Each structure stands twice: as structure tokens, then as C-alpha cells.
Amino acid sequence: MNSQLYPWIVAALAALVAVGAGFAALNQPAPTAASAADEDAATLLIHLQSDITAALEALDTRMSHAAFELGKTDLSDARARGILANLSIADPSIVDYSVSGANGTILAVEPAAYRDIEGAEISGQAHVRHILATKRPIMSEVITVAEEIPAAVITAPVFTNEGLFVGFASAVFRPEALIAGIAGPAANGTPYQVMVVQTDGRVIYDTDPAQIGKMTFEDPLYADYPDLLDVARRVAGERYGTAEYGFAADDGEAVQKEITWTTAGLHGVEWRVAVIRAVE
Numbered sequence: 001m002n003s004q005l006y007p008w009i010v011a012a013l014a015a016l017v018a019v020g021a022g023f024a025a026l027n028q029p030a031p032t033a034a035s036a037a038d039e040d041a042a043t044l045l046i047h048l049q050s051d052i053t054a055a056l057e058a059l060d061t062r063m064s065h066a067a068f069e070l071g072k073t074d075l076s077d078a079r080a081r082g083i084l085a086n087l088s089i090a091d092p093s094i095v096d097y098s099v100s101g102a103n104g105t106i107l108a109v110e111p112a113a114y115r116d117i118e119g120a121e122i123s124g125q126a127h128v129r130h131i132l133a134t135k136r137p138i139m140s141e142v143i144t145v146a147e148e149i150p151a152a153v154i155t156a157p158v159f160t161n162e163g164l165f166v167g168f169a170s171a172v173f174r175p176e177a178l179i180a181g182i183a184g185p186a187a188n189g190t191p192y193q194v195m196v197v198q199t200d201g202r203v204i205y206d207t208d209p210a211q212i213g214k215m216t217f218e219d220p221l222y223a224d225y226p227d228l229l230d231v232a233r234r235v236a237g238e239r240y241g242t243a244e245y246g247f248a249a250d251d252g253e254a255v256q257k258e259i260t261w262t263t264a265g266l267h268g269v270e271w272r273v274a275v276i277r278a279v280e
Contacts, residue, residue: 041242041260041275044192048273049264051182052196056266059171059178060137060154062087066097067156067169075099075158075167076107084110084169093177095151099158101167104128106146117146131155131168139266141198145172150213152204154266175271176212179205192275195259199236199270231259235272239263244279255279 066083073080076099084097088110098109104123109115122128127140140153155170175196183194183205196205201216216222216232228245235241240262246254261274 040190041192041258041277044186044190044275045260045262045273047186048183048194048275049262051186052179052264052271052273053266055178055182056139056154056264059091059173060139060156060266063154063156063169063171064137067158070099070158070169071160071166075101080108081110084108087171091173091178093173093175093181095145095147095149095172095174098170098172099167100128100170102132102165104132107167114147120146122146125153127153127155128168131157135159135165137267139269141200141269142175142202142204147172151175175204176209183207187275191277193277195274195276196264197232197235197272197274199272201232201236204271235259235261235274239270239272 066087069083070080073083080099084099087097088094096109096111096114098106098114098117100106100122104121106118106120106122109118123132125140125143125145127138127143130136130138135157137154137156139155142150142152145151145153151172152175153170153172155168157165158167158169159165179194179196183196187194187207193207194205195203195207195211197203197216201218203211203214203216206212214221217229222228222232225245225247228247231243231245234243242258242260244256244258246256248254256279257276258279259274259276261272264271264273
């Protein structure tokens with residue numbers, strides 16, 4: 001074969017292969033609506049998980065720094081109150097900051113509106129028992145705190161410069177307020193409802209504020225929906241997943257919904273972060 005013709009033949013064959021590949025690609029089925037929805041749900045969940053975790057870690061870091069500074073005070077002097085007061089303006093989800101002694105008694109609280117709980121003995125609370133026993137930071141689940149409201153608490157141990165454990169600093173915060181600032185903008189303009197639940201089934205955030213605080217496994221609203229309760233048990237027990245269930249819409253008409261969830265949290269306490277959409 002003429003050596004000058006060979007490169008032209010190779011080029012022609014390559015062009016034919018490329019055209020054939022192009023036609024093959026055109027004949028491939030387009031992504032289905034379901035797969036597109038799955039991808040959208042996954043993208044939204046990654047965003048929510050990352051930002052909620054970052055918000056909790058930022059609060060935890062703030063508490064750690066405050067505990068270090070509180071270790072240089074007597075826990076109830078003007079310097080201690082100043083540290084707590086400076087913290088109390090940092091985050092709209094915060095109820096208050098406090099410091100407690102090694103016996104579990106609240107010594108100082110800021111802002112001043114909550115100083116009436118100073119002197120309260122809180123050693124019976126599970127997260128307080130944990131930090132007194134282990135001297136390690138912890139986040140509680142949503143509980144009824146000394147302020148007599150439902151809230152979560154992040155605590156950090158306080159040590160003196162000599163390494164002596166003398167108490168702990170606490171941030172009492174409303175998870176629904178912390179999550180709303182993240183979930184609201186993230187889900188805006190999407191077909192998804194956002195819900196965050198504890199592993200005991202307590203709803204700590206929902207796009208529908210009326211759902212916040214409901215106990216999924218106990219509330220009569222859900223009693224007539226066994227498939228919903230089955231899915232709720234899966235969400236509580238599994239760190240991530242996807243499932244479908246039926247539920248009544250606002251007008252009473254039953255609709256099928258799809259829920260996709262993952263996990264965020266801090267210090268071993270897990271929140272299930274879920275996105276929900278109606279299935280066409």
C-alpha cells in the first residue's frame with residue numbers, strides 16, 4: 001500500500017467511528033424523572049448534612065474556647081459573666097450560656113433574663129451525668145431544660161491551669177432555629193419538605209412548624225398509617241436510606257411520599273436529616 005495513502009485511511013476510519021458513537025449516544029435513553037429526583041434529593045441532603053454539622057461544630061468550638069477562658073476565673077465572678085455575656089449575642093438559636101460547678105449546680109447564666117435558674121441543681125440530667133463522670137464534652141438530645149423549655153444542650157468541661165476539673169460550660173439552644181437558617185434557604189424553590197428527627201422519633205425541625213415537637217411513635221396523628229410508622233422505625237434505626245409511605249394531605253386525600261435521609265450530629269448524638277417529596 002502507498003505509504004502516503006495510509007494516514008488518510010486511518011483518519012477516515014476514525015471519523016466513521018466517531019459518527020457511529022455519536023448516533024449511539026443519541027439513541028441512549030434520557031435520565032428518568034425518578035433518577036433526576038434521586039440526584040436532586042442527594043444533592044440537597046449533602047448540603048444539609050454538611051451545613052448542619054458545621055453549625056453544631058462551630059457552637060462546640062465556641063464552647064470549648066469559653067470553657068478554657070472560664071478555667072481562669074472562679075466561675076461566678078465578673079470575668080466569668082463577661083465571657084458568658086459575650087457568647088450570648090453570637091447566635092439567634094441560643095437561649096443562654098451558663099457555667100456550673102463540679103457538683104452540677106448552675107453558678108452563672110447569661111443573658112440576665114435567665115439568671116433565675118442560678119443555683120439550680122441539674123446533676124440528674126443525662127448529659128450532666130456524662131460530663132461529670134467522663135470530663136468530656138457532650139451534646140444532649142432535646143430535653144426539658146432548667147429554663148423549662150424544650151431545647152438541646154452542648155457542654156464542655158472546665159479545667160484550671162493546673163488541670164483540675166472544676167465544672168462545665170453549657171450552651172442551651174433551640175435546634176429548630178439553628179436548622180431553619182440552613183434548611184429554609186436550601187429547600188426554597190424545590191419540591192422537598194425538610195424534616196430532622198432524633199433517633200427516638202422526636203421531630204426537632206420540619207418545614208411545617210406544626211410538626212415540630214411531635215413524637216412520631218406516640219402521636220395519634222400517625223396511628224392510622226402503619227407504613228409510615230414502619231418507615232419511621234427504619235429512619236430511627238438506619239443512618240441513611242430511601243423509602244416510600246402513604247399519608248393524608250392537608251385536604252384529607254392520601255398521597256404517596258418518598259423520604260430520603262442521612263445523619264448529622266455531634267459527640268455521638270445523631271440527628272436524622274430527611275428530605276420528603278410527593279410521588280407523582
